[in-house]
Amino acid sequence: MSTTAPRSASVKTVKVAAGTTAADALGEAGVELNGPAGAVVVRQLGSGALRDLAWSPDEDAEVEPVAASSPDGLAVLRHSAAHVMAQAVQDLFPGTLLGIGPPIENGFYYDFAPAEPFTPDDLVAIEKKMGEIIKAGQRFSRRPVSDADARIELDAERFKLELIDLKSQATGEEATEVGAGGLTMYDNLDARSGELVWTDLCRGPHLPTTRRIPAFKLMRTAAAYWRGNEKNPQLQRIYGTAWASRDDLKAYLTQLEEAAKRDHRKLGAELDLFSFPDELGSGLPVFHPKGGILRRALEDYVRQRHLDEGFDFVSTPHITKDGLFHTSGHLPYYADTMFPPMELENAEYRLKAMNCPMHNLIYRSRGRSYRELPLRLFELGNVYRYEKSGVVHGLTRVRGLTMDDSHSYCTPEQAPAEIKHLLNFCLGLFRDFGLDDFYLELSTRDDSKPDKFIGTDEQWTVATQILQDVATESGLDLVPDPGGAAYYGPKISVQAKDAIGRTWQMSTIQYDFNQPARFELEYQAADGSRQQPVMIHSAKFGSIERFIGVLIEHYAGALPAWLSPVQVTGIPVTDEQVPYLRDVAARLRIQGIRMEVDDSDDRMQKKIRTAQKQKVPFMLIAGEADASSNAVSFRYRDGEQRNGIPVDQAVDEIAGFVARRVNESPTSAHFS
């Protein structure tokens, strides 16, 4: 970030008396108000609230300038850009109604209700208009209003009126007075004449002038439901990005381009891993031989880890009579996202969308003793979910998927330790793959929607507390997700980001006190009584497909050597060396290493290029001199190279490197 804004080192805290404006305080702090960048607003110490220049404290206070390039400064910048966009839109498309226009990560949006959806050409025109507004240097001016006055002023803006209603409902009263608890309008005033140019209902704060938006770009249009509710009308949303300098904007756009190159959908085709044949239908991937190798490596790995952790392996069918899902309670909740029933000989069958009911039947197949708990049933289970057409996405949201699914049946007393064990297991798996950019989410019941959840208040409270404690103990970032629980219990999930910043749920650990009751699961306790176990659902990768997608993006296609479909490419300088390299390949194959010899008609330079583009970790290049001295040239994926390496040594080094499951691209540093 390359602005001249004050950094924390140079931020100066200023004491101000009651009634002093923020603008005066900034001046006192030595901040140039009309400069192109720099401090844009102030933060009141103690309250932490951001304040704009029209603000003045009721009592003596301490304030400090907020740098334009700081997170708070960028939020103000972006929100101000949203205002400028709204002004441009209403200027170009009179009668367009306004929704809301907040700052978001990397940018901003504003929701509109235009007569016609915006076209890409409209976006260009809006961007141009915004440029004019910014250049004009309009001043943002704060104006407190009473609710009643705001309603009159915003008579035509039905969405804004709804916001005022919501606010007064929330506070329980109408603000009849101007001031505390009331509303504020932000007026855009002409730089010279001070005349009102445009106005919007808004809490602020804003930049001093539009001129202080040095770099912005409109990104895309999209529809969004008003107030995020599917039942509400859709508004047209325009997304933009804004930065404290042109360089920052340019860097951000470059970063987006780079991220797009990592997209697993693109790399999946380029590396010949998988495809989505139209003939199969949306969200149904097929894995090609190379993708099959990657998939099998991951499955083998996750199986072995479950063996190590004491899971019992089970296997259940893909299809069942649908009574099972009535027993489990899934059907009323998930009927619309399950494939429809197939009717045969007076019975209705369904593809399974989850494995738990079948595992419950295995549990129930005989009497259970407290001595065998926790009983951990594991399966790589294929499930089918009719995901809505608009949500299907590469490998990360599919309609047929493989879950590394397990259910731990335990006594209520064992549950906390079991959950902790499972969470550590999940995190350990991710770290094994070099993944560490994730956070936890705690999904709980929405008390206002009791029909979406079953079980007693006490059950929910206890279960939620257990999950909360385990999650907190992990030390990872924990984001609350109220209302996100399954109908049968709360959950912890591990969230990872894809190349372009979208988050995907990976692991999930769910506490379930409902299904054991519905399936009448029991165990005999030490005192001879019959007790109900608790079941803990858990998927570690989540789905194999999604994990593959995230892994590809994480490595930008350059998979760790132990996962690479082709681990070594043999490149002969001339055809003469093909048999020689085939012998090397045979030796590596004995060690479990996958080596291909490129015997095409291409020049060796072309073969290197091909192997490089396929992101093969190792190349063994051999010419006549190598063949006669039983050596190879040893080239790494990063382009580094060691010549004249004896074949014995090369074989040992590669086999050793792969066996160690190093999660980085091999370089000479790994072999010194």
Next chain:
RNA sequence: GCCGACGUGGCGCAAUUGGCAGCGCAACGCACUUGUAAUGCGUAGGUUAGGGGUUCGAGUCCCCUCGUCGGCUCCA
């Protein structure tokens, strides 16, 4: 599911806005036998996603279906 954009050989793209479907890569064949990111020449490959309509004539315009992309909503 909703809103919008889009769909041309396996992949990436073109087709003067309604007038002969083309290029590069990949594939295949031939020649070359080469020392660290593209050797040359040639061959084959298309009912322009599928269906219907308008028109003398449709890749291009209209309708439907399927699929993809960007969001929203949803995600056991």
